[in-house]
Amino acid sequence: MGQIEIRNLTFAYKKGADILKDISLSVAPNESVGLVGANGAGKSTLLKVLVGLNMGFSGSVMIDSVPVEKKTLAGIRQKTGYVFQDSDSQLFMTTVGEDVAFGPRNYGLSESEVRARTDAALAETGITHLKDRTIMKLSGGEKKLASIATILSMEPEILLLDEPSITLDPRNRRNIINILNRIQATKIIASHDLDMIMDICSRTILMAGGKIIADGPTDQILRDRELLEGNSLELPLRLQSGSR
Amino acid sequence: MRGTMKNKSPMSKISSAITEIQRIEDLQKRDQWLNRIHPLVKLACTCFYIVCLVSFHPYDIQGVLSMGLYPLILFMAGDLSITDCLRRVRIVLPLVCLIGLFNPIFDRTPMLLFGFVVRAGFVSMLTLILKGVFAVLSSYILIASTSIENLCYAMSLLHLPGILITEILLIYRYVGLLLSETERITQAYSLRAPGQKGVHFKVWGSLAGQLLLRSMDRANDVFDSMSLRGYSSDFRYIKQYVRWRPSDIIYLALWCAVFLFLRNFPLLLLVGSLFI
Numbered sequence: 391m392g393q394i395e396i397r398n399l400t401f402a403y404k405k406g407a408d409i410l411k412d413i414s415l416s417v418a419p420n421e422s423v424g425l426v427g428a429n430g431a432g433k434s435t436l437l438k439v440l441v442g443l444n445m446g447f448s449g450s451v452m453i454d455s456v457p458v459e460k461k462t463l464a465g466i467r468q469k470t471g472y473v474f475q476d477s478d479s480q481l482f483m484t485t486v487g488e489d490v491a492f493g494p495r496n497y498g499l500s501e502s503e504v505r506a507r508t509d510a511a512l513a514e515t516g517i518t519h520l521k522d523r524t525i526m527k528l529s530g531g532e533k534k535l536a537s538i539a540t541i542l543s544m545e546p547e548i549l550l551l552d553e554p555s556i557t558l559d560p561r562n563r564r565n566i567i568n569i570l571n572r573i574q575a576t577k578i579i580a581s582h583d584l585d586m587i588m589d590i591c592s593r594t595i596l597m598a599g600g601k602i603i604a605d606g607p608t609d610q611i612l613r614d615r616e617l618l619e620g621n622s623l624e625l626p627l628r629l630q631s632g633s634r
Numbered sequence: 635m636r637g638t639m640k641n642k643s644p645m646s647k648i649s650s651a652i653t654e655i656q657r658i659e660d661l662q663k664r665d666q667w668l669n670r671i672h673p674l675v676k677l678a679c680t681c682f683y684i685v686c687l688v689s690f691h692p693y694d695i696q697g698v699l700s701m702g703l704y705p706l707i708l709f710m711a712g713d714l715s716i717t718d719c720l721r722r723v724r725i726v727l728p729l730v731c732l733i734g735l736f737n738p739i740f741d742r743t744p745m746l747l748f749g750f751v752v753r754a755g756f757v758s759m760l761t762l763i764l765k766g767v768f769a770v771l772s773s774y775i776l777i778a779s780t781s782i783e784n785l786c787y788a789m790s791l792l793h794l795p796g797i798l799i800t801e802i803l804l805i806y807r808y809v810g811l812l813l814s815e816t817e818r819i820t821q822a823y824s825l826r827a828p829g830q831k832g833v834h835f836k837v838w839g840s841l842a843g844q845l846l847l848r849s850m851d852r853a854n855d856v857f858d859s860m861s862l863r864g865y866s867s868d869f870r871y872i873k874q875y876v877r878w879r880p881s882d883i884i885y886l887a888l889w890c891a892v893f894l895f896l897r898n899f900p901l902l903l904l905v906g907s908l909f910i
């Protein structure tokens with residue numbers, strides 16, 4: 391499973407200033423969705439609603455038919471992984487291995503299961519060699535991989551990623567794209583990196599001013615120069631050279 | 635006036651602080667009998683020790699000295715390095731010693747100590763210093779053998795409010811954040827103030843303000859990240875790793891008996907009288 395259903399979602403951090411306005415969308419299990427839009431469009435805010443970090447919304451948000459509410463949060467968070475934009479916010483233990491083990495351990499798995507999950511997540515992200523390293527001394531790319539590993543160890547059915555490729559060099563970026571493509575889960579990726587969205591997501595949702603402006607096949611939306619430029623975005627690089 | 639360390643750059647100092655935290659955590663993770671004792675037992679034992687220690691009469695230096703038995707035995711049996719410990723607590727120890735410094739000036743009554751006539755204030759100063767040092771050592775033993783999660787779990791068993799426990803855990807995590815933010819800010823500063831040693835005192839204020847705001851934001855995010863991965867202040871998950879064993883009760887009972895004995899019978903004098 392890993393199905394998301396949002397109906398008429400409206401959310402404000404402060405009363406009267408709605409950040410998300412009447413959003414409705416549904417995401418099928420194992421679907422990969424790109425969430426694009428200018429800075430401040432509300433992408434991060436929407437992702438945080440899904441894991442219950444932004445409560446007090448109106449409308450309904452359901453994950454596998456379970457509404458996101460205070461008393462369902464534990465279950466929802468167990469199957470929904472959220473990768474922060476800033477890895478330093480995500481990681482808080484001293485070593486990589488400890489941080490990756492934190493989630494499974496908290497959900498009461500046996501110590502051998504925790505170890506197996508940790509090793510699997512480290513292998514999946516290709517950072518087994520970083521297991522005992524101090525997090526604060528890692529490079530940005532290594533931290534991002536570690537962040538993803540901390541979520542993979544919980545074996546989430548839904549993966550929410552906030553700007554995963556920002557601050558990464560081309561090699562690390564390519565690495566992350568390959569890893570994300572290998573993972574079987576429902577994925578929502580918020581990003582400005584339209585080339586990455588093209589490589590991972592079959593569907594793209596364009597947001598502006600807290601509303602959904604367009605929702606359809608990636609191929610269609612990311613080729614629509616007028617639509618993108620009208621929303622402070624540019625065509626993916628690979629589509630620019632030919633059409634210029 | 636320039637404000638930073640003389641021979642070490644701020645970065646290497648922060649780096650070594652991080653390494654130091656890592657070393658202590660390595661100690662906490664050792665597979666050792668002391669590490670395996672239930673955290674609540676160790677916490678209770680340490681608290682009871684400190685209460686007994688502090689309750690000695692200011693002139694009862696023999697009594698306080700005999701309480702040194704507890705850290706002595708645990709340092710040896712727990713395979714802890716006393717030199718590492720002293721190096722780590724070197725900032726606290728002088729403060730502890732400072733407290734009693736004026737006693738000899740105010741309290742000049744003559745007194746007999748190990749056969750010598752000395753000022754009573756001198757005796758009470760020594761007693762106070764010993765109490766302080768022993769309290770620090772016993773706390774170090776607790777910390778070097780118990781992870782912060784287990785300590786917080788012990789506190790939750792005592793039904794301390796969850797918000798307080800989370801706060802303690804966050805502050806611990808926050809130390810790391812604070813260090814890395816400091817590193818970032820001093821780096822950014824020194825790049826724009828080349829050739830300058832340390833941070834000029836005129837910008838201390840604004841740098842500190844920046845630091846506070848940034849790391850508060852971060853602490854907030856970290857708390858979110860912890861809760862997203864199942865953290866809750868009742869530590870239900872630790873219950874399956876930390877179990878009560880009969881040896882826990884024996885450990886606690888034994889030490890409590892020892893402390894009570896030392897508190898009520900002058901061990902050193904008794905031992906001494908055997909030889910005289």
Ligand SMILES: Nc1ncnc2c1ncn2[C@@H]1O[C@H](COP(=O)(O)OP(=O)(O)O)[C@@H](O)[C@H]1O
Binds near residue numbers: 432435436
């Ligand atoms: N914690 C917050 N408190 C108040 N306003 C916020 C908060 N987080 C974001 N916002 C505001 O919400 C709007 C949408 O932000 P965000 O969801 O981060 O956009 P995006 O991720 O698309 O760049 C912005 O105008 C931003 O200023």
Ligand SMILES: [Mg+2]
Binds near residue numbers: 435
């Ligand atoms: Mg954002």
